[in-house]
Amino acid sequence: xxxxxxxxxxxxxxxxxxxxxxxxxxxxxxxxxxxxxxxxxxxxxxxxxxxxxxxxxxxxxxxxxxxxxxxxxxxxxxxxxxxxxxxxxxxxxxxxxxxxxxxxxxxxxxxxxxxxxxxxxxxxxxxxxxxxxxxxxxxxxxxxxxxxxxxxxxxxxxxxxxxxxxxxxxxxxxxxxxxxxxxxxxxxxxxxxxxxxxxxxxxxxxxxxxxxxxxxxxxxxxxxxxxxxxxxxxxxxxxxxxxxxxxxxxxxxxxxxxxxxxxxxxxxxxxxxxxxxxxxxxxxxxxxxxxxxxxxxxxxxxxxxxxxxxxxxxxxxxxxxxxxxxxxxxxxxxx
Amino acid sequence: xxxxxxxxxxxxxxxxxxxxxxxxxxxxxxxxxxxxxxxxxxxxxxxxxxxxxxxxxxxxxxxxxxxxxxxxxxxxxxxxxxxxxxxxxxxxxxxxxxxxxxxxxxxxxxxxxxxxxxxxxxxxxxxxxxxxxxxxxxxxxxxxxxxxxxxxxxxxxxxxxxxxxxxxxxxxxxxxxxxxxxxxxxxxxxxxxxxxxxxxxxxxxxxxxxxxxxxxxxxxxxxxxxxxxxxxxxxxxxxxxxxxxxxxxxxxxxxxxxxxxxxxxxxxxxxxxxxxxxxxxxxxxxxxxxxxxxxxxxxxxxxxxxxxxxxxxxxxxxxxxxxxxxxxxxxxxxx
Numbered sequence: 001x002x003x004x005x006x007x008x009x010x011x012x013x014x015x016x017x018x019x020x021x022x023x024x025x026x027x028x029x030x031x032x033x034x035x036x037x038x039x040x041x042x043x044x045x046x047x048x049x050x051x052x053x054x055x056x057x058x059x060x061x062x063x064x065x066x067x068x069x070x071x072x073x074x075x076x077x078x079x080x081x082x083x084x085x086x087x088x089x090x091x092x093x094x095x096x097x098x099x100x101x102x103x104x105x106x107x108x109x110x111x112x113x114x115x116x117x118x119x120x121x122x123x124x125x126x127x128x129x130x131x132x133x134x135x136x137x138x139x140x141x142x143x144x145x146x147x148x149x150x151x152x153x154x155x156x157x158x159x160x161x162x163x164x165x166x167x168x169x170x171x172x173x174x175x176x177x178x179x180x181x182x183x184x185x186x187x188x189x190x191x192x193x194x195x196x197x198x199x200x201x202x203x204x205x206x207x208x209x210x211x212x213x214x215x216x217x218x219x220x221x222x223x224x225x226x227x228x229x230x231x232x233x234x235x236x237x238x239x240x241x242x243x244x245x246x247x248x249x250x251x252x253x254x255x256x257x258x259x260x261x262x263x264x265x266x267x268x269x270x271x272x273x274x275x276x277x278x279x280x281x282x283x284x285x286x287x288x289x290x291x292x293x294x295x296x297x298x299x300x301x302x303x304x305x306x307x308x309x310x311x312x313x314x315x316x317x318x319x320x321x322x323x324x325x326x327x328x329x330x331x332x333x334x335x
Numbered sequence: 336x337x338x339x340x341x342x343x344x345x346x347x348x349x350x351x352x353x354x355x356x357x358x359x360x361x362x363x364x365x366x367x368x369x370x371x372x373x374x375x376x377x378x379x380x381x382x383x384x385x386x387x388x389x390x391x392x393x394x395x396x397x398x399x400x401x402x403x404x405x406x407x408x409x410x411x412x413x414x415x416x417x418x419x420x421x422x423x424x425x426x427x428x429x430x431x432x433x434x435x436x437x438x439x440x441x442x443x444x445x446x447x448x449x450x451x452x453x454x455x456x457x458x459x460x461x462x463x464x465x466x467x468x469x470x471x472x473x474x475x476x477x478x479x480x481x482x483x484x485x486x487x488x489x490x491x492x493x494x495x496x497x498x499x500x501x502x503x504x505x506x507x508x509x510x511x512x513x514x515x516x517x518x519x520x521x522x523x524x525x526x527x528x529x530x531x532x533x534x535x536x537x538x539x540x541x542x543x544x545x546x547x548x549x550x551x552x553x554x555x556x557x558x559x560x561x562x563x564x565x566x567x568x569x570x571x572x573x574x575x576x577x578x579x580x581x582x583x584x585x586x587x588x589x590x591x592x593x594x595x596x597x598x599x600x601x602x603x604x605x606x607x608x609x610x611x612x613x614x615x616x617x618x619x620x621x622x623x624x625x626x627x628x629x630x631x632x633x634x635x636x637x638x639x640x641x642x643x644x645x646x647x648x649x650x651x652x653x654x655x656x657x658x659x660x661x662x663x664x665x666x667x668x669x670x
Contacts, residue, residue, distance in 0.1 A: 001441070002441060002442065003437075003440045003442055003445060008468055015468075019449065022456070023456045023457060023461065023462045028461070029462070032429075032464065036465050040465065046381035052429070052465065053465065054431045054465065054477070056433045058470070058471040094378070096376065096479065098391045103337065103339040104337050106336070106338070107338055107349070111349070111353070114350050115353075127359055127370070128358050129369075129376040130371055130387065130389065132389050132390050133343055134397070135665050136393040140393070140477075142467075144431065
């Protein structure tokens with residue numbers, strides 16, 4: 001069987017089982033809190049919980065140099081990793097950068113890439129302390145970020161029936177930005193810039209992640225594959241279902257005005273918004289909403305039902321069909 | 336300027352300066368012991384020194400699937416990272432595996448890759464706790480290993496004039512094995528298997544690394560680029576020169592018998608032996624030699640002189656010319 005038939009998540013399931021059985025024993029498990037299957041791995045340090053995550057960007061798959069500048073690429077490659085630490089409620093500390101580049105890459109391009117990475121690293125006090133540089137026929141950037149969490153963790157496995165489902169910020173702008181860049185749509189300059197920035201320079205929600213922990217939220221994920229797909233990951237890991245109300249999705253206003261009817265689909269399944277999707281009891285959600293300086297929207301609730309299932313309903317509770325759910329590697333898609 | 340003109344080490348120098356200036360400040364430097372420029376990065380944990388390293392293998396650059404099985408590839412991808420922890424005198428603990436694969440890869444190939452990785456992980460009590468899986472037109476494996484060191488560290492920057500230079504094990508077998516695989520040489524079955532295994536299944540010297548620390552050795556590197564090149568890295572970071580005696584190099588006996596005159600060159604610049612190259616005062620070297628169960632050979636000494644320079648001499652002290660020094664990415668080579 002080809003990996004294309006198994007799909008990304010099938011492959012992850014398969015290797016997770018192999019690895020857990022073979023390399024997690026009472027000794028190696030000692031101190032380990034979370035292995036494969038969440039936004040980051042976690043283990044007990046002496047005074048705080050230690051976190052580590054790694055994410056890879058491949059030219060032609062995650063980005064093209066036609067739509068992404070080297071500087072934006074550097075920013076984004078680090079951002080997607082910081083976002084995984086944010087989704088655990090942690091504080092990033094160190095980054096390692098493994099960079100595979102063609103030999104005919106301009107030195108100025110590599111410098112621009114690091115400029116973008118450094119700009120974001122500085123904002124969050126992250127030090128780049130190591131990495132690897134090698135030759136390859138195409139650009140592959142793999143970044144590893146280490147961090148810690150002091151007061152608690154946000155995991156994918158902590159959602160329980162009765163929890164409300166909420167999300168930070170607006171959705172759909174990143175996917176709209178990508179669509180605009182590929183199809184060379186022209187909107188007014190402000191909208192164009194906003195959509196483009198959303199796709200090219202996502203902001204990892206590090207402070208909001210820590211705020212959610214302090215409010216008593218236990219379950220979260222960052223939106224990378226798409227709202228519905230990522231909510232599916234929470235439901236899968238927590239053994240629950242979710243029901244979200246289509247009209248409540250905080251579709252980005254610029255996406256609404258530029259993409260009209262398509263905007264809801266972009267918000268539901270576009271992905272790469274790097275907002276935090278989380279669940280919690282009403283009091284914790286209320287605390288988060290009232291202490292957050294940015295938008296938090298309740299979009300549905302966690303229910304008992306088929307593990308991993310996400311249902312979209314209209315304001316009367318009638319099911320709404322989903323055209324697609326989100327991004328999955330190896331599986332043919334028109335995403 | 337293209338990266339090919341600057342070379343791998345020129346590029347590393349350039350980005351290291353950028354990153355150090357921009358992301359290392361009094362706050363982020365707090366607790367950091369070693370950033371970019373050694374086998375692994377290191378920082379103070381509460382009860383031990385924490386280590387992290389990352390290394391990337393690219394299809395067509397580091398390996399081909401014609402000469403390497405998926406299982407061997409998994410072993411080797413982890414081995415090169417464990418070797419970096421060994422070269423710091425540390426104990427590896429956790430690994431993260433970022434795997435980019437073509438969609439038409441057989442699932443059984445991915446399973447074999449993990450089998451090879453798991454086999455080595457189990458030998459050293461390493462738990463695979465995370466990673467990333469994505470689609471790419473070619474295979475790229477980036478592994479990150481976390482570990483710790485309790486009693487001290489081996490660094491590239493600790494060599495001082497007067498130190499003896501020594502190396503664990505025999506050299507040249509890995510490069511000889513690669514040469515044999517590419518050119519399809521045929522030796523007797525035992526020699527063939529031994530050379531092949533040396534290249535495909537290197538053994539990270541984790542116990543020897545910790546033994547060196549306990550004997551008072553301070554400076555070490557693992558031999559990945561080649562003996563002369565890696566000694567050059569120690570000399571560069573320590574601001575010293577090195578003189579090694581050609582006749583003392585422990586050329587692997589099988590390489591000697593199969594490759595004759597070429598064997599010394601393979602041992603000097605072939606690389607990928609993943610033995611430990613280290614320096615120390617005579618008493619520390621003596622302690623290491625007498626406590627080690629495997630071969631340790633003194634091959635020269637650290638001297639004052641041009642920073643980073645490595646000189647090869649014969650047993651009468653006359654200079655011997657080096658055909659090539661070792662592996663460097665981006666630079667055209669017939670290596």
